[in-house]
Amino acid sequence: MADKYDVIVLGSGPGGYVAAIRCAQLGLKTAIVERELLGGICLNWGCIPTKALLRSAEILHYAQHAKDYGLKIAGEIEADLEAVVKRSRGVAKQLNQGVTHLMKKNKIAVHMGEGTLTGPTSLTVKGEKGEEKLTAKHIIVATGARARDLPFAKADGKRVWTYRHAMTPKEMPKKLLVIGSGAIGIEFASFYNDMGCDVTVVEMLDRIVPVEDKDVSAFLEKSLTKQGMTIMTGAGVEDLKVSDKGVKAKIKDSKGKVTETEFSHCITAIGIVPNTEDIGLDKLADMEKGFIQIDDYGRTKSKGLWAIGDCTPGPWLAHKASHEGVTTAEAIAKELGNKDVHPHPLDRGNIPGCTYCHPQIASVGLTEAKAKEAGHDVKAGTFPFIGNGKAIALGEAEGFVKTVFDAKTGELLGAHMVGAEVTEMIQGFVVGKTLETTEAELMQTVFPHPTISESMHESVLASYGRALHI
Template structure:
């Protein structure tokens, strides 16, 4: 059977399914091809289910520290790992069903199976219906990425885990090694630490969450160490061997000394690998380390072939993929004659990043170091959580908010936060950057009291020597 569409989207993650919905909204006959679960990795095995796990760990942490809030908890407090995982999987299933509903609502045809490009605007799908030949005026590749393995110790699902197994453990690790301290590694380290595991984090670079501002990294490492984690920066795992009883790791520390350590389990979180092999891209797109090279709207070098999300250059974030999906959909509609859409090129400097460990980390724009390296004269404000009434009332008085401005123009160059609920606060600065806000507008903005958001105002004031509560 041969079927023709205006747009076919290959992959249904947060980039793919959003792109399909926007195409359908714009009146385009749209299909989506998915080999596994609608919603992709993020919804089924990434962003959402991990936040469910982290929430359970957070609640357990509060229960264990109830006395700090004047409360007494009767009986022993313990985690039911099976129930925690079941809740997480239930939430993923609910959202998967939600995406299925959205496909039907928007009249998007779903083809389940492995999709392979046979040209820029044609592909075959091998699935339950056999082999289907599909064609379209435009094709969007949104195949995402997967966890990278250690070359000398591939994940076995028993003792050496990637994120997928770490989300559905059948037993609680007693002594856990986490290799890599990016968002995925630190989030799992935080969850398992809250759940009672003895956690060691090994990071090759000189600080944890190395893409963040150096002050945020330093604060987070201090906080995680205080919570009982062992943090090894400037270190590397030289060898990793799994046995029935556990894992043996040879770790070189920052001094160059190599020592063998025993763990019950290990999580490998050393980055991602794009899902771009064996799907027919070899002659259709320019590639760099497996990532599809695109213009700011998602176009590849082949007319009619587009790409978005984690199979393209970073940052590799779900919200970046979704935004790219909308941009590509609108650019396609414009090419097909729609004069009412006006797509805007993606500004990667305005994409916020969030890490949901305890304490949370969030940022947007340039770090202080990057801004200095770029040649800016800076005004930098830094306001601590301990100076905020709401933070003290919440019992969450650890953390800070940092803002970085161009001293000459007042342009907001970046914002960096660590502390309670900062992943909800960062969007205020992201909107500000998108609107090209200067310090003057932020200073004149009225922030509600008592809220954590007041610290954003104080940080801006602090950059110009006007902070009120410190």
Template sequence: MADTSYDVIVLGSGPGGYVAAIRCAQLGLKTAIVERELLGGICLNWGCIPTKALLRSAEILHYAQHASDYGLKIAGKIEADLEAVVKRSRGVAKQLNQGVTHLMKKNKITVHMGEGTLTGPTSLTVKGEKGEEKLTAKHVIVATGARARDLPFAPADGKRVWTYRHAMTPPEMPKKLLVIGSGAIGIEFASFYNDMGCDVTVVEMLDRIVPVEDKDVSAFLEKSLSKQGMTIMTGAGVEALTVSDKGVKAKIKAKDGKVSETEFTHCITAIGIVPNTENIGLEKLVEMDRGFIQIDPYGRTKAKGLWAIGDCTPGPWLAHKASHEGVTTAEAIAKELGNKDVQPHPLDRNNIPGCTYCHPQIASVGMTEAKAKEAGYEVKAGTFPFIGNGKAIALGEAEGFVKTVFDAKTGELLGAHMVGAEVTEMIQGFVVGKTLETTEAELMNTVFPHPTISESMHESVLASHGRALHI
């Protein structure tokens, strides 16, 4: 009979779970992972990665349609082949799923495919292809993630009302699309379908789109997306959806209180997430708040030996936060099991970057200017527009800016906010700076390479002291 006792069992194999398993294995712990669907979880198979593949296709299409801006002529009609675009995206997801399978083998992690249910803090049953298996461990990490929240009055049906999952493998190209919610997921799909030639309307309850971002970023993005032909409705709510074979009729209450009825061919709901914490034996074991498992800074729950990480715990609900928690929790477990060499570092929630891959891109870390003032800081903020950056102009991407927020008294970097080309690749500079507890003086004294868009990061720091050179 196969051995079913381990040092650590990880329930869920998303970017939190599989990274936790790898780190446990690196630390010499006998590790197993339980997964009910696909290794790599939502992120690799249905989220972060395949959406970036879709958005890349839309970006290439956008450049091809604007070839004349670069002095180029493309003969013939440029059009999107939706089936081929989706096929490419699925291929990328499959490659990464196979990559995780390889990493599990390489690190000698046992994979149990099936539905896992906890029978205690450190034991579970797995119902899968092999029937029912009973597994035990010294420690269990719950990494079950989350799923899209449904509209109570119009649950997703995959035909007319979609979640991100349906939007990734669309049965047909929408002609007129309603996107409810303007967080990262809503805005990325709105951007993708808009670039693909669809008529897109975004409805956001709050008074601005991408509401977690700095208000200057929200205002800039709204202007940019409107210029690209999108209809943006903020301070608005969808009061009812009538779904038929032909499409979706939406009752939308606008900012001014007027209710109008508009017809769409399809609707994407992107109104948040629900943690996957029901019916897996957690109820009597852990403390939960709205379904999210409550943990200490290392991932411990109130049940000894039971830990939790990622989207089934309090936010921000981001893949890189889950991976970081996975490493921290693995090291905390190793320390409890007697490893004297590991020094786990708890997560600093103020230093988790956020990236949105719409067109233009958004990236940020730390406090917005408003949040810093709310927290009682005396603030120095600097903004530098891409129009003052040589590389951005040469690329034909002069739309965007970098904004930095500092504590006027100590010079501490409190936050950084960017919108424009490739900002998702640049934000890590400020994340590293914040981790090293940098001040504006050190950033000012740093030599940034020329010509790069990253020079605008330097200039925004200079601008916070009225010292910007190129504007």
């Protein structure tokens, strides 16, 4: 006999486990199905453990530049790769245990195993308990995505890596090729560069981090090049020959010249593939390039079947998945008769993006170019960290904040940052955009001194020719 629930969530990543918790909070009998580790990719193999690695690299960087702060460190400073990786895995394990606790706290049933839909409101789980049959009034698919392989050189974990391999390296690469300069590629390039590796980044588009404002891309490329990285834009890897000793890459540069270069290792960061195959979605949902098509609340075409996170259209970010999880949980509760919930559709224009390279980058909303393409008469202003007292005191004077406004209405259209701790500051502009703020409110906001966040205020003033400290 099948176990019956109000809601079953297939997948326990940052979208799935948050959706399950919100369902439980709303009084729904909830279960979650997970084939590997609670917390999904983000907690175990993505967002969090990579930040632990990057923190170690950051500390190493500061130690190597101690004299810039009037400090002397006796002896040679070197990285213990095994210890760095061990710390990262420990952080992941702690958070995995935290999610396990949250499931128990919220009385969410956990079924470990491979879940396969047998209908819009039923599935089977094959795991340690054998085959379980589960049914629910509603099912949320939150199966996430995985790294895309190169068609001519699949990741082997030895010489060709995805992010999972790059997170637990058996040895330090001597000469590393990173293919792709999105957030994942640039973060690993930054980590291994700070750890002392010779890093080359190849990006097929005309600039790195191409979704960011072009001023941010240009600044980041200059900074990474100064740090010793080789950046090749408008370039492509045409072939990889893998051996026990390394990889030989044929790279066509922006001028069409093809050269063959040897590397010890290669990281492929060329996008993702949704985990939607072989889980019973045939005829249950409309698909586009493997991604489940949904409405603004997560509904698929089949009544009772919902989807959230990286297996649905982008942006493919953990915080977007979590937000979708709450929205979908509340929409389900409303359908089941709860009159006290009022779900709101996700505004994709208000989702921030963060990349934790060195220096960090963060943004929300439209770039200056996209704002002009959308027909806005634009006012844009930039304030450099060199004009900010706190940034200078920290020894982090490289960076800037850029804001983009509609010249006619004063609406904040976008904000773009590069520099120290900008991933912590961007939320100020996200709140502003969510509240549909204009330049007037931001100009009247009092920013604490001394903080790097004062650069946010100054960038708004700069957009209107009123910056005080440049």
